[in-house]
Amino acid sequence: IKIPQVLIASHIIPWSKADDKTEKTNPKNGLCLNSLHDKAFDKGLITITPDFKIKVSQKLFDIQKDNISEKWFGSINGNRIMLPDRFLPAKEYLEYHNTKIYENF
Numbered sequence: 001i002k003i004p005q006v007l008i009a010s011h012i013i014p015w016s017k018a019d020d021k022t023e024k025t026n027p028k029n030g031l032c033l034n035s036l037h038d039k040a041f042d043k044g045l046i047t048i049t050p051d052f053k054i055k056v057s058q059k060l061f062d063i064q065k066d067n068i069s070e071k072w073f074g075s076i077n078g079n080r081i082m083l084p085d086r087f088l089p090a091k092e093y094l095e096y097h098n099t100k101i102y103e104n105f
Contacts, residue, residue, distance in 0.1 A: 006034050006035055007032055007033070007034060007035075008032070008033055008034070008035055008038040009030055009031075009032060010030065010031045010032070010033045010038045010041055010042070011024075011029055011030060012029050012030065012031060012048075012089060012090070012093040012094060012096070012097050013029055013093050013096050013097065014042070014101070017100075023093070026090070027086075027087035028087050028088065028089060028090035028093065029089075029090065029093050030087070030089070031048065031081075031089060032084075036072060037072075037076075040060065040073070041097075042101075043103075044057065044101045044102045044103040045057045045059060045060045045073075045103065046060070046073065046076075046102075047094075047097050047098050047101070047102035048081055048089065048094050048097070049094065049098060050091040050094045050095055050098070051080075052080050052081050052083060052089070052094075053078060053079065053080050053081070054076045054077060054078065054079050054080075054081060055077065055078075055098075055102070055104070056073045056074065056076065056077040057102065057103050057104045058104055059103050059104065060073055061073075061074070
């Protein structure tokens, strides 16, 4: 049985905004997310704070009010991410995502 790819190497600073020489290939500019959370992260509906906590935008709940949103997003809000053994996400990259990408209306 072939298992479909469900985990994605996500960029904290988007590829299109990252510095060619240092940020694009820096493993500290990455997170391992599932497909759903990767898309939400890219769209600014969730973020990771510099102290490695998940923050879910109120905008997501304003758009979609149902049990699925609560299960997949409400249940992770405020939780700390599992940290890798090597290459912790850089706090300055997380701060960039928090201030430039994340939308908390």
